Amino acid sequence: SLSPSLSLSLSPDERACKNVEEISEIGCNAVSFTWNSNIGAQIVLRINCLSTEFSSQKGVKGTPLYIQIDTFEDTESLNPEPADRCYCQIKVICEETLDQNVQ
Numbered sequence: 001s002l003s004p005s006l007s008l009s010l011s012p013d014e015r016a017c018k019n020v021e022e023i024s025e026i027g028c029n030a031v032s033f034t035w036n037s038n039i040g041a042q043i044v045l046r047i048n049c050l051s052t053e054f055s056s057q058k059g060v061k062g063t064p065l066y067i068q069i070d071t072f073e074d075t076e077s078l079n080p081e082p083a084d085r086c087y088c089q090i091k092v093i094c095e096e097t098l099d100q101n102v103q
Contacts, residue, residue: 009029009046009047009048009049010025010029010030010031010045010046010047010048011025011031011045011046011048012025012031012033012043012044012045012046013044013045013046016042016044017033017041017042017043017044018041018042019035019036019039019040019041019042020033020034020035020041020042020043021033021034021035022034023043031043031045045067047065047090047092049063049092063091063092064089064090064091065089065090065091065092066087066088066089066090067087067088067090068085068086068087069085069086069087070082070084070085071083071084071085
């Protein structure tokens with residue numbers, strides 16, 4: 001899970017998204033969007049971290065983060081319940097590390 005001291009910037013890359021409408025940032029590191037489930041969609045997120053948040057320990061590659069996606073069918077309700085919830089772990093890797101690996 002996310003560390004309380006970890007400061008992230010999560011934003012959608014609207015130009016790279018496909019079949020997605022009404023993209024908006026609804027809170028700290030939270031994005032809302034609408035899509036037609038009969039067509040399918042692609043959402044591209046940019047995740048930025050401060051370079052000080054990467055481990056200096058040898059052998060540790062990247063900062064593990066979790067992306068959680070909640071799907072709502074009824075968004076008009078005052079307290080909507082998710083129809084589905086899924087998540088996956090990603091690793092954010094410092095660009096300097098990538099440059100060092102190439103050399």
